[in-house]
Amino acid sequence: MATVIVMTSGKGGVGKTTSSAAFATGLALRGHKTVVIDFDVGLRNLDLVMGCERRVVFDFVNVIQGDAKLNQALVRDRRVENLAILPTSQTRDKDALTRDGVARVIDELKQEFDYIVCDSPAGIERGALMALYWADEAIVVTNPEVSSVRDSDRILGLLQSRSRRAEEGGEPVKEHLLLTRYDTERVERGEMMKIADVLEILAVPLLGVIPESQSVLKASNVGQPVILDTASNAGQAYKDCVGRFLGEQIDLRFVNPERKGIFQRLLRRSA
Amino acid sequence: MSIFNFFFRRQEEEPDKSAGSAKERLQIVVAHDRAGRNRPDYLPRLQRDLIDVVSRYVPIDPQKVQVKFGSDGGISTLEVDVELPQEAAKARLQ
Numbered sequence: 001m002a003t004v005i006v007m008t009s010g011k012g013g014v015g016k017t018t019s020s021a022a023f024a025t026g027l028a029l030r031g032h033k034t035v036v037i038d039f040d041v042g043l044r045n046l047d048l049v050m051g052c053e054r055r056v057v058f059d060f061v062n063v064i065q066g067d068a069k070l071n072q073a074l075v076r077d078r079r080v081e082n083l084a085i086l087p088t089s090q091t092r093d094k095d096a097l098t099r100d101g102v103a104r105v106i107d108e109l110k111q112e113f114d115y116i117v118c119d120s121p122a123g124i125e126r127g128a129l130m131a132l133y134w135a136d137e138a139i140v141v142t143n144p145e146v147s148s149v150r151d152s153d154r155i156l157g158l159l160q161s162r163s164r165r166a167e168e169g170g171e172p173v174k175e176h177l178l179l180t181r182y183d184t185e186r187v188e189r190g191e192m193m194k195i196a197d198v199l200e201i202l203a204v205p206l207l208g209v210i211p212e213s214q215s216v217l218k219a220s221n222v223g224q225p226v227i228l229d230t231a232s233n234a235g236q237a238y239k240d241c242v243g244r245f246l247g248e249q250i251d252l253r254f255v256n257p258e259r260k261g262i263f264q265r266l267l268r269r270s271a
Numbered sequence: 272m273s274i275f276n277f278f279f280r281r282q283e284e285e286p287d288k289s290a291g292s293a294k295e296r297l298q299i300v301v302a303h304d305r306a307g308r309n310r311p312d313y314l315p316r317l318q319r320d321l322i323d324v325v326s327r328y329v330p331i332d333p334q335k336v337q338v339k340f341g342s343d344g345g346i347s348t349l350e351v352d353v354e355l356p357q358e359a360a361k362a363r364l365q
Binding site for chain 2 (some may be wrong): 145146149150153154158187189190191192194195197200248
């Protein structure tokens with residue numbers, strides 16, 4: 001049975017699309033047939049982050065409105081087997097997503113894929129509610145920063161009241177916290193909330209911590225999910241998250257500042 | 272920069288411990304947000320109607336009408352607190 005995962009956050013710019021791209025790629029690398037859907041109608045970006053923007057012909061809205069078949073709109077990844085992207089529409093209005101329409105597409109995707117990753121838009125409006133409605137599991141992307149944590153708490157409330165599982169009174173959506181842009185040095189200096197602080201406030205099981213990393217911008221510049229940059233901290237941290245999601249016990253990495261030698265310290269300080 | 276400063280700069284800098292403020296402020300605001308989240312949409316209208324009805328009998332200060340929604344386990348409660356003005360209370364006693 002296919003699992004629907006929503007990547008959500010409330011606040012914009014915290015790393016939902018980066019995380020959706022990395023996470024979906026990671027699941028596919030592990031051999032699971034995975035599709036990642038862009039729910040941000042009008043602000044299409046997942047295709048750019050995934051590096052397939054020039055191969056988009058039809059989109060999610062075309063499929064919902066019956067103008068294209070699902071297979072015509074799915075973009076199959078050229079680097080990773082088992083991975084497909086369903087891009088969103090760039091121009092049409094936000095009302096294009098209907099609950100029934102989305103349901104039909106998700107049902108059809110469930111026939112082929114093991115995991116359906118829904119990349120939610122920011123906010124708590126229609127698009128975000130559509131993205132979380134069908135979720136079996138939710139990954140709440142949060143930065144260690146006040147507005148992001150507060151908005152994550154708001155989204156958790158919506159998952160518990162506005163998802164299909166909540167409305168039908170079934171088992172609740174399984175929640176995971178993904179802490180991104182974590183800067184160990186600032187945490188050490190007391191300038192940034194530490195992992196335990198955020199967990200104490202949100203009380204959601206931690207899926208992983210992605211360190212603040214220059215590799216994330218580099219990856220989006222070239223349209224390559226950062227998880228494919230296996231030398232980078234961020235890429236390795238996403239790989240660990242995928243492993244944990246699949247039930248493996250993996251210790252957190254990159255959550256303590258690197259120990260610098262006296263030489264590095266002197267160089268850095270005078271720089 | 273003198274050689275002295277170069278080696279002692281770190282100690283001079285006052286550490287910024289703003290993360291603690293972030294956590295404290297969040298704990299308060301999140302608790303407040305959560306309390307408001309489960310409140311039914313009709314509460315403000317109910318409060319207005321209650322003020323209208325009570326005002327027909329007693330002149331009250333609309334600011335002194337509190338409608339609180341609470342839930343504890345499986346039971347939800349509605350607590351209505353109306354403070355009567357001094358004069359009205361006295362008038363009733365006479």
